[in-house]
Amino acid sequence: MASFLRLLVLSLLFSLALPAAANEKFGQVELDAQKELLQLKIDSSRELTQKDVDSLKNRIEALDERLDDQNNRVGDIGQAVDRFAVITGIAGLVVTLLLALVGLIGYLSVTRQAKEEAKTASRQWFDSNHEDLLAQIDELKKKAVQGHQAIEHSVNEVVQKRDAAITQMQERMKTSVEDGAPINRDEEAALRQSAEDIRAKPEASYSFDDWNTRAFDAYHAKQYEDAALYWKHASSIPNAGAANSAQALLNRALTLHQLKRHAEAGTAYQQLIDTYSSDNTPAIREQVAKAMVNTGVSLGEMQKPTEAIATYKQLIATYSSDTTPAIRTQVAGSMLNMGIALGEIQQPDEAIATYQQLIDSYSSDNIPLIREQVAKAMLSMGITHGQMQQLGEAIASYQQLIDSYSSDNTPAIREQAAKAMLNMGITFGQVQKPNEAIATYQQLIATYSSDNTPAIRELVAKAMLNMGIVLGQMQQPAEKIAIYRQLITTYSSDTTPAIREQVAIALNSKGFAALMKAKNAWQNREQALSLLSEAHNDLLASLERRTDCGMTRGNLAYVQWLLGETLAAENSFRSALAAPQDSGEELYHGTVADIEQHTIAEDEGFRAMIERLWAEHQAAKSSGD
Numbered sequence: 001m002a003s004f005l006r007l008l009v010l011s012l013l014f015s016l017a018l019p020a021a022a023n024e025k026f027g028q029v030e031l032d033a034q035k036e037l038l039q040l041k042i043d044s045s046r047e048l049t050q051k052d053v054d055s056l057k058n059r060i061e062a063l064d065e066r067l068d069d070q071n072n073r074v075g076d077i078g079q080a081v082d083r084f085a086v087i088t089g090i091a092g093l094v095v096t097l098l099l100a101l102v103g104l105i106g107y108l109s110v111t112r113q114a115k116e117e118a119k120t121a122s123r124q125w126f127d128s129n130h131e132d133l134l135a136q137i138d139e140l141k142k143k144a145v146q147g148h149q150a151i152e153h154s155v156n157e158v159v160q161k162r163d164a165a166i167t168q169m170q171e172r173m174k175t176s177v178e179d180g181a182p183i184n185r186d187e188e189a190a191l192r193q194s195a196e197d198i199r200a201k202p203e204a205s206y207s208f209d210d211w212n213t214r215a216f217d218a219y220h221a222k223q224y225e226d227a228a229l230y231w232k233h234a235s236s237i238p239n240a241g242a243a244n245s246a247q248a249l250l251n252r253a254l255t256l257h258q259l260k261r262h263a264e265a266g267t268a269y270q271q272l273i274d275t276y277s278s279d280n281t282p283a284i285r286e287q288v289a290k291a292m293v294n295t296g297v298s299l300g301e302m303q304k305p306t307e308a309i310a311t312y313k314q315l316i317a318t319y320s321s322d323t324t325p326a327i328r329t330q331v332a333g334s335m336l337n338m339g340i341a342l343g344e345i346q347q348p349d350e351a352i353a354t355y356q357q358l359i360d361s362y363s364s365d366n367i368p369l370i371r372e373q374v375a376k377a378m379l380s381m382g383i384t385h386g387q388m389q390q391l392g393e394a395i396a397s398y399q400q401l402i403d404s405y406s407s408d409n410t411p412a413i414r415e416q417a418a419k420a421m422l423n424m425g426i427t428f429g430q431v432q433k434p435n436e437a438i439a440t441y442q443q444l445i446a447t448y449s450s451d452n453t454p455a456i457r458e459l460v461a462k463a464m465l466n467m468g469i470v471l472g473q474m475q476q477p478a479e480k481i482a483i484y485r486q487l488i489t490t491y492s493s494d495t496t497p498a499i500r501e502q503v504a505i506a507l508n509s510k511g512f513a514a515l516m517k518a519k520n521a522w523q524n525r526e527q528a529l530s531l532l533s534e535a536h537n538d539l540l541a542s543l544e545r546r547t548d549c550g551m552t553r554g555n556l557a558y559v560q561w562l563l564g565e566t567l568a569a570e571n572s573f574r575s576a577l578a579a580p581q582d583s584g585e586e587l588y589h590g591t592v593a594d595i596e597q598h599t600i601a602e603d604e605g606f607r608a609m610i611e612r613l614w615a616e617h618q619a620a621k622s623s624g625d
Helices: 002-041 046-175 185-199 208-220 224-235 242-258 262-276 282-301 305-319 325-344 348-362 368-387 391-405 411-430 434-448 454-473 477-491 497-520 525-545 550-562 566-577 584-595 602-624
Strands: none
Touching (some): 046 242, 325 368, 348 368, 368 411, 477 497, 497 584, 550 566
């Protein structure tokens, strides 16, 4: 705007100066004309000319003065224009400032008005909607509380399930029960999730619970090396508490023991004993006692029975007067283990005395684990008496166990009672009391035949087999075959190796009985062939369950020979002589004895074959040696 005004002023001044410039040009032309005229008149009138010249000079001077005045006027106008421009610039600046000030005042006024209007509008809206807002806020608060409670519940649920898993696993480790009920899937997932969360933290910040949780997670995954290491770290956490540290050391030692690293396990046990043996806290005393027992067990497994016995004696001397159930259990276990160790180093009298001490001290105790130790002591004492040929005392020990615990429903104690019955039946056989032996076997079968515990099923199968043997010795073949059939029918589908072996023995015995019966009835060829077919099937079924028995394969060879399968018979007997068990010379002499029973014409050829194969077997064995 200022520039425009300045331009306008200059234009006006320039237009004013134009007439003066035009007059100045006109005077100069007139002068030239006069000069020419004067030059023409010079010759005629010099004086007149001189006057005119003077007059012209005066006029020229006047014109010069006018020109100077014009120039001065133009300079004054320029200065005026400059002053006007400065004034105009200042005025423009002032106007600009005034406009800015007016704008600011207007903005502030509008802003203030807008704020007031906004406040008024918001107040009106809030007055209209504040109840809804308060309701929504309350609802959000409730949802926030519910969400927090849900999260807290979820976290607490994971922690509870994790702790339940750890407690259950710890109890199994404490009682040395390897095949107890497993933790459920939810507990397993909680334990695994907790361990994963802990792994995300730096190990330097781990607490005792962190290391302990990771250890149990590794133990559950059968990562025993890691579990042992984590429990070592857990036991070293400051201010973890003596009970926690002692338990972690014990768990580490138990895990190392499970890894068959007995020396390292012994070191961990000893560290626990040295650190906490003077602590009178019941839980810690229990852990120290457990460490002593396990130290003795480790020493025994390292073939150091003398050191093991010394450890058991130390524990018994330290804790025998303790009335705490858990510690009484450890003392009873130490007495049992010490009795076994004494027997291993050929000190049976001391072993029996130790068993008797255990029985006298704890036979009236109702704690299941202690009752189990007492039952085992009675059984072990009976076995030791039997080894010393004190068969009457052995039977008395077995009878005491049967009378005390045969009605007990605890699986471990039922197993001890069943073993006592089986051993007592065997011992009756040794003292030539077959009727008492059969009665004992029958008691075992009647009491435990419906028991599905694998160990007890095996004992029942053995009782049936032994009963058949005794019946055979008593010349009661029909009763013998009947009990074998009962054994085969009951357990033929059992996949337990020990029971399959009992069934195989029963099938072999039944097949051999049919073979001898066929020879005895050889005159009735149809009956004999039927019996041989039955024997053939029984012997093959036996070999399916026990392929390495030479005696069964030898019996099969005999049956094949009598059935006319001479080549098969030769192959079977050759294999029988080289079988891993019940073969060689024992088989040869046994077969010769069998041939001599109920001799028939076909026995001559069979005898010639076995003599030839026996000679070949001896020659091959001699060359191999």
